[in-house]
Amino acid sequence: MLIYAVDLGTTNLKVVLYDEELRRLATAAASVDYDRDGVRVEFDPRRILSAVLDLIGRCASEVDTSGQDAVIALTGQAESLVLTDGRGDAVRAGMSWLDDRATTEAAELEQRFGVDEAFAVTGEPAASATWPAAKLRWLLAHEPESLRRTRSVSMIKDDLVRRLVGTPIGEVTTRGFTYLWDVRAGRYWSDMVEHCGIASTMLPEVVPAGTDVGRVTDEVAALLPPAAGYRVNIGALDHFCAMAGTGSYVEGSVSESAGTVLSVSALQRDWRFDPARRVSFHRGLSDGDTVLFNASDTGGIALEWFRAQALGGMPYADLETALADRVLADPPLFLPYLSGISPPDFLPRAKGAFVDLDLSHDRIDLAYAVEEGIAHLVRRNVEYLDPAARELVSTGGGAASAYLTQLKSDVCGVEVIVPDELEATCRGAAALALRAAGRIDSLDDVAALNAPRSTRYRPRAGGIDRAARYDRFAGALHRLYGE
Template sequence: MTMLVYAIDVGTTNLKVVLYDERLAVLASASGPVSYERSGDHVEFDPGALFQTILALVADCARRAAATTREHDAVLAFTGQAESLVLVDASGRPVRPALSWLDSRAGVEAELMAASFSADTAFEISGQPFASAAWPASKLSWLRAHEPETMARTHEVLMVKDYLIRRFTGHSVGEVSTRGFTYLWDVRRSQYWGEMLEFCGLTSDQLPEVAAAGSDVGPVLADVVAQLPEAVGYQVNVGALDHFCAMAGTGSYQAGTISESAGTVLSLSMLASDWRFDPSQRISFHTGLHPDDIVLFNGADSGGVVLEWFRREGLQNLSHAELERELTSRSAMGAPIFLPYLTGLNPPDYLPDARGAFVGISLGHDRFDLAYAVEEGLAHLLKRNIDSFSGARAQQIVSTGGGTASTFRNQLKADVCEVDVVVPNEREATCRGAAVLALVAAGELASIHDAAELNRPLNARYEPSRGRLRTELIDRAERYALFEDSLQRLYAT
């Protein structure tokens, strides 16, 4: 009897399900959009609709698979976003629409939390350098102040993946790699943060039990199995945070390798080696795929969204292919410096007054000089984050996401960061990683590293141009110094 894994990625924009066999071969995939209700800074969604969409996508995968699923054991392995918040009553029904992590209504509450707790102490406990309106703790404080009747009806406080696991198994189970994104969790002690629970008006019994990443948590409820494709049986695996699953899926879950997600936002993860808490290093830290692992994480909102803004507003929606051809013929010589802070705060600096800026622009520059500066500015932001991660030089960057379609951008990142950039030919690295964790839990794999030999995706490697263009390397260093100097002069306190 063979095993099948339905890897379920609960993304912000789309839900994805990829069906794998026990050799990590993709049998089928399906996806569907996530719908939101938006009003000002409120961003809400129907969590029950997510559950129904997942059932439909699993069924779609089974139909598309070449082989029948009825003779196999099946596992539903979850990954995806972390912070989105679902409140349920004693029967597990949501008491109000879920609050997306994109919802920013709790800005004042985040400021109150920051004023109520020592910044260094809160960082050491929560793993987060600062309080944010994105965290469930902030939103719960807002609900306590503005919707006390909602909190009175709330039996359990769940994150979106917790809620879906509850719908499939009947048990409320959280997963440890996502807990650090709640601002309710003591990362180093692996327990809920009592003082913050009290601040938010919660008790620990309102929160789910927490399982290790990649844990099997039990069978699917009989009434839900009746809605799924026929199989010998169904188990649920809690998986892990999407960024960490991508590391497992691309073989980048190792010290010295930076895992970069080059999408709408820029995010970086790295397994730490001999990590010790240092309050001066304002880098988010989290429990990784093994209980004693610490994974460093930074997420900068100013990622691909900045390039898309300039392509739309400055280039009249010029195609990516045309932009690629034009930029390939350009040089850094003479282009302006660009600070990609259009969304404000970006790690590793967290400068509250920072904004986007072109520095050194003149009448001689054209729109492609500005486009070059935007691309280079994002590479500078990447380098700044990588340099902050560790005193040890990164051995390589493993890059996934939509931005990796640009060979120009991949090479530029290698040149600016002075390190190889590896781009796996794997469209669903996150789902592959969730499947890897499920196969390890089932005993099909001895460790996540064994997955490298199973249907391994091909890699494209971009090496720094230092050996071929020595003068260009000197220019890169000088231009990065200009980037740092401009950032400090304009925004540092």
């Protein structure tokens, strides 16, 4: 059995080919093309399928696939919207989750339904132009003809399933990112669906994460490399697949995606809804599981901004060396809220700010403050998701920085584990396919299958008073931007 794990990333599409022991056999990737104009960010859904088929072919060229059963396991982004007509043709260009035209509509949704009610239903603490619901409201106001022609409303992964097997199908871990789904009841939110100008029959059937949804159509099979047959596994959201791929889909572990955007996820098996605890909640990878999730637009982008604007593009390796050589006395603090609202605080007036600067500080002190500010933001999210967390499993570009990763361990007071696995998301999708095929009993068995080595960072004693600096950080945040 071969598994082609397909990651529908925002920047890149990726396919990783695995065998039944989760040995990585081949990898191929391609960039995603967008049509951008200001806040408009669109894509051609037809090109997604052709690109995925090409990447599968490139992987297969490195392995003898003939005579073997093959599974195409899907993961990736959630929110990007695709509308199709009765023949299955795209009504208009797909709208990426990056498309920010629907900010007015998002505010209108909060006013119409109330932030608290919508949170209790959708699992989302705030409405956003990201969500398909807001985009549908925008289309209703600005392109009503597009909605009149629409017979199927899908997200990007749902639509790829349709192109592969003939029917659009959604899976439960991505539904909470629509603002159209009642997470706790496990069904579409009829009031919101109607308000967005569509019918519930236009939305895809929803199945559990990791469900096999059928064989590819004959038309698609003719375009794939030789194999005994191809079936499709619907997989799950990329962040949750990464948890399975790195062994952090366990209670007491928080998974961090340390990229341009910071996101953290934590499994909760005995979760109960608390309206006062404003954290995004979603169905998990197994029956009865809940995954808590926070995402902040301010993550690695804060360091990249400072590196470009204040360090003249200093290479990361040189910055690491400069920071490691610096003896810190009383460095300034940095509030990394460059993009405004960020969980778990949701302070609408928040901005980026340096605090406690004096003439003794130079640009390396400021660079330290930026990295420590990111670590403070991580700590706020980790403690909010799981105050009893014993470890943080970190993946993504930021995890390559030994200095920043050690700083996160020091600031958060927990062990930080960095798996030597560049394809954690695809590995997790492949694991779901193995579970569906009965090759493993549960996701706990994934660790026994060619598990990647890991580097562990433990909190260091002595030196800077981390608790005092964190208190100063929190105090400055609420003194400057609290409501």
